[in-house]
Amino acid sequence: MFSYKIQMAQKLNPADNLRPLNFAKWSIEMVENERDFWRIIIMSDEAHFSLSEGVKKQNRRFYATENRQLIEEPLYDQKVTVWCGICADMVVGSYFFKTMMELRQGGKLFLQGIDKLISRCNKCIEVMGDYIEK
Secondary structure (H helix, E strand, C coil): CEEEECCCCCCCCHHHHCHHHHHHHHHHHHHHHCCCHHHHCEEEEEEEEECCCCCCHHHCEEEECCCCCCCCCCCCCCEEEEEEEEECCEEEEEEEECCHHHHHHHHHHHHHCHHHHCHHHHHHHHHHCCCCCC
C-alpha cells in the first residue's frame, strides 16, 4: 500500500485559454472609448466556504494498493457563499448567502438596485448596460 495525496484542480475547457486574451482586448477597447472606465467598472468575485469539511485537503491521505481516481463525497455539502465587489476606491459588500438560490436572488436585487447602492458609479450602468443581466 502507498500513501497518495489528493490533488484538486479546476478543469479547463479549450475555450478557457482565449478568455484572458478576449478580456484584455475588451478592456483596451473600453478604455479607448471611456477615459474613466477603470473608475466606473465594478470588479466582483464570490467564494464558497464548506461548513462540513472536517479535514484540510493538504492533510488528506488514504492508503491503498493503487491510486484511486474517484473519491466519493456527499452530494450536497453545507456551505456559505461570500460575494464582494470593488469599484475604483470603494468596496461593495461583503454579502453572505447560504444557498445558490439566495445568491441568484440577491444578485438580481443587487444589480437592479445598483444605482441606489453606488450613486457615484451611475455611469457604470450606462457603460456596462449591455453586459448586466436583467
